[in-house]
Amino acid sequence: MIRNVVFDFGAVLFEWNPSNIVAEFTSSEYEQELLLSNVLGHSDWLSLDRGTMLLAEVIPKFSARVGFPESRMEDFFVHVQNHLTLINISANLVEHLLALNYPLYYLTNMSNAFFETLNDNHPFIGEFKGGIVSANELLIKPEPEIFELLCQRYQLKPEECLFIDDNAQNIITASELGFESVQFVPNEACVRQIMDKL
Known part of the structure; x- marks a missing residue:
């Protein structure tokens, strides 16, 4: 029986589309590719999410x-944060689940800032x-330890939790640990798939 619902943030509750983010920051395709491969797709971005590096x-x-001035890179990071806009269908889902008195939790790979x-x-x-x-714990999905930490901290049983994430590997890890899981689109x-599991 599902008693708790656990949400990822990026691309589940909030928009996360790197191609759109860079396209709306610069019209230069060269710069877009630089930002995708050397910022958003770089291992340092994962270090930011893991909390081993700060902004x-x-x-x-x-x-x-x-090859950007630091001030322009700072502008890009503000731009990225401003593009983490709420996904309406997810906002409605959260509102519905709260009305049904489901305790909600989040498990997100994200920097503190x-x-x-x-x-x-x-x-x-x-x-x-x-x-x-993730950045507060020096752990990152899909590492099993971050799922285990969530359960330990809030006294949750995986089999009583529905985990919602857009990332297939995170879903696999959660399922292996006993969570009921839905890969979000x-x-x-x-x-409907989410509501059918409750």
Whole structure:
């Protein structure tokens, strides 16, 4: 029996489309490719999510790697955060689940700075019972330890949790650990699949 629902943030609750993000920052296809491969797709981005590097450390590295002035790279990071907009169908799902009194949790790979921005901009996050932000724990999905930490911290049983994530590998790990899981796509069919599991 499902008693709790666990949400990923990027591409589940909030838009995360790197190609759109870079295209709306610069019309230069060369610069778009630089930003995709050397910033958003670089291992330093994972270090940011893991919490082993901070924004103040990675911005100079990314600037040097891409050949942008640091001020422009800072602008890009503000741009990225501004594009983490709420997905309407997911917002409605959260509202519905709260109305049904399901305790909600989050498990997200994200830097502290990005999470704080989202938390400030979206008061509904305060309706969640709690959650794990990867950068605070020096762990990252799909490592099993971050799922285990969520359960340990909030006394959750995996088999009583529905885990919603867009990433296939995260879904596989969660399922192996005993979570009921749904790979998210932003459409009504997926919402029905989620509700059918409750």
